[in-house]
Amino acid sequence: MCGICCVLLRGNNQDCVSACTRLQNRGPDSSSQADVIIDQQNHLVFTGHVLHMRGPLTPQPARNKRGCCLLWNGEIFGGLQVSEEENDTALLLEKLSEKSDAEHILSTLSKLHGPWACIYWQEEKKTLWFGRDFFGRRSMCWHLPRTSEDSFILTSVRQNTEELREVPSIGLYSVTWTQTDCLNVTVYSWTDAVWPGTMNLVTSDNLQSGLAGDIDCNVKFNLHSQYHLTRNIPPLNKSIPDLELSKIMINDPESVIRNLLEDASFCSCVHHLIHLLLQSVTVRVFNQILLSQNEHKYDSDLKATSNLSHHQPDDENPLRDSVKPEIHKCLSDGLSDVRLRHPEGGVMRGCAKIAVLFSGGVDSAVLAALVDKCLPSQESVDLINVAFERTPPQKQRKPSEEEKWNVPDRQTGFQALQELNPDRKWNFVMVNVSIAELQKQRSEHIRHLLYPLETVLDDSIGCAVWFAARGEGILGNGEHAGIEYKSSAKVVLCGMGADEQFAGYSRHRGKFEESGWQGLVDEINMEIQRISARNLGRDDRVITDHGKEARFPFLDENVVSYLQTLPVQVKANLCYPRGLGEKILLRACAVKLGLTKSALFPKRAIQFGSRIAKTENNKEKASEKCARLADPT
Secondary structure, three states, X not given: OEEEEEEEEEOOOOOOOOOOHHHHHHOOOEEEEXXXXXXXXXXXXXXXXXXXXXXXXXXXXXXXXXOOEEEEEEOOOEOOOOOOOOOHHHHHHHHHOXXXXXXXXXXXXXHOEOOXXXXXXXXXXXXXXXXXXXXXXXXXXXXXXXXXXXXXXXXOOOOOOOXXXXXXXXXXXXXXXXXXOOXXXXXXXXXXXXXXXXXXXXXXXXXXXXXXXXXXXXXXEEEOOOXXXXXXXXXXXXXXXXOOOOOOOOOOHHHHHHHHHOOHHHHHHHHHHHHHHHHHHHHHHHOEOOEOHHHOOOOOOOOOOOOXXXXXXXXXXXXXXXXXXXXXXXXXXXXXXXXXXXXXXXXXXXXXXXXXXXXXXXXXXXXXXXXXXXXXXXXXXXXXXXXXXXXXXXXXXXXXXXXXXXXXXXXXXXXXXXXXXXXXXXXXXXXXXXXXXXXXXXXXXXXXXXXXXXXXXXXXXXXXXXXXXXXXXXXXXXXXXXXXXXOOOOXXXXXOOXXXXXXXXXXXXXXXXXXXXXXXXXHHHHHHHHHHHHOHHHHXXXXXXXXXXXXXXXXXXXXXXXXXXXXXXXXXXXXXXXOOOOOHHHXXXXXXXXXXXXHHOOOOOHHHXXXXXXXXXXXXXXXXXXXXXXXXX
């Protein structure tokens, strides 16, 4: 994981690149900078700030003997074998520089499973390559030069006052220098790439307008007609079921799922999805330096309803020689609830290495249950639950301290906690955000992370996720309940991607009611295609600002590939009412995992469940430009 930046300085514009706290926050473990001289008029400045997650600490930019240079903000979870003793940045640089032809670069990056945004300097051909994964799970923004002396900038997050846009995840880009003043960028699109939101194919005719928009930039974009990045997920199954569209009235939602599980075909889908999700969670839990792959208790023959944990004897613990001394003590004592007290206050610092953004809804509850299936029993898990201050109308009485934070997600969070394995040490972290704190942090910091996104929806979700990822709150359970607590987990598991694939949004039901099964299929297909442009870059920027890494198990390539092949009615049947029909396959997985109550909670978006959407202006529309994100000057 890395905060990355590459600046092309051109002509007489040879000013040094200033440091940026927001970029450094993303990578607190190592910071480096390197210059690459292209010619007398052009040179590149590479800056990398590393969050050390796996293998030996590898400063970035990584550089080899050939002069090739790599900035890598990502994780390789498949497609390229990375052992525990290896660092994926160093391994990828070695792989990319084996050959110099474009086909090799495209083939190598096409194979990768996992989130990535990268910048690669190919010394032999004096070519700069850059791009993001298909889902856009890692942030990359660019500043397109307006003149021949204006800088070209690629960065994870805004550094100063430069005008940025998110780099569209339509493919891989390359820049090769010519004698012209105009910057020439070649685009190697994903196979059958479409523009997010419009579903129009990316073509030579719409490339310039699609990438530059209304900016009069000094960049010429060219679409390569022969070579492409190959998508490693199949197209969506668009078959339309021969089922009636009439609403199905039910009295007992749980009995509906129980009956579905008696169907051999549906039950097989449930078991296979649990299997793939468990693999996805396992690889995201254990690919970090504090957890050994040999420790996980993943069982390929998972009995989904089992809640048993298996204690691993301390003298067999392979972490003994690899962890920091304070964490070593937690593990060697066999006490996952041991805390490290902050030297200047009474705040407890957790030993948990995994945190889950935990609303108590079906997505987060399933993730927590699967973490329990693979994580050693002595390890604690932080469940982060965020609430924003409730402000009653003036005529109503002032709420009590407990009522002030009693938002819907707090209620469902506690209910879901009761269904999780009681033998596991769960730290239910209540993140309570006052209006004053929200306004202060947004004005001073968060708005810069959300940029270039600027809608009311981006403000609500981005602020909620930023406070949740910070992990500072009050313990809501256990012997230390009521004590201030700060999560130290570097890995944050998030449920993003579930709603898009299982028809979890209210607009899915609206399309279904308007256009039937065909409308629902079309909407799900568009959701997958446009997810890179809607939220994942934003979520990466706000979570990684805390020196933590967001990981999205529902967007694992194997999980997505399987769901893409299933008929729509297996994943969602919106003939059933809200709280059952959407995500019906995932709800069945939850029931199999013992989460019978959590399985039936209606979908509630984080901005409503945390009540941030109700704190300042109830009359705004989500798509409107948010005035609170504007520069106060």
